[in-house]
Amino acid sequence: xxxxxxxxxxxLSHVITDFVLQTDTIACGKIKNFKxxxxxxxxxxxxxxxxxxxxxxxxxxxxxxxIALTITHWMxxxxxxxxxKRARIMALSPxx
Numbered sequence: 265x266x267x268x269x270x271x272x273x274x275x276l277s278h279v280i281t282d283f284v285l286q287t288d289t290i291a292c293g294k295i296k297n298f299k300x301x302x303x304x305x306x307x308x309x310x311x312x313x314x315x316x317x318x319x320x321x322x323x324x325x326x327x328x329x330x331i332a333l334t335i336t337h338w339m340x341x342x343x344x345x346x347x348x349k350r351a352r353i354m355a356l357s358p359x360x
Contacts, residue, residue, distance in 0.1 A: 270326065273315040274333070281308045295345055305338040 285307050293300035312330045313320075320326055 270316055270319050273319075274312055274330075277311045277315045278308070278337075281311045285311065294341060295349065298342070301338065301341055301345070304341065305334055308337050309334040 281304070286304060290300055290304055294304060309330065312333065316326060316330070
């Protein structure tokens with residue numbers, strides 16, 4: 265298994281998931297509904313799976329890496345939405 269190719273494929277998968285497959289509906293919907301966040305995470309998982317499928321086997325840890333990256337991506341997106349909500353509230357509140 266060539267690690268640099270797998271890494272490049274995973275980065276490409278991330279870019280495609282976040283900038284091609286993530287429509288405006290999904291991007292805006294993540295703020296209102298965490299089920300849409302789950303859908304986005306599943307897009308991320310399956311895109312990674314498709315891209316690195318030739319390198320997957322039960323003998324390597326690539327499965328674990330894909331699952332860990334998907335969970336991490338999901339958690340980062342949740343924290344980003346929470347941060348954006350707080351920032352918006354702070355921006356709308358009157359200055360002291």
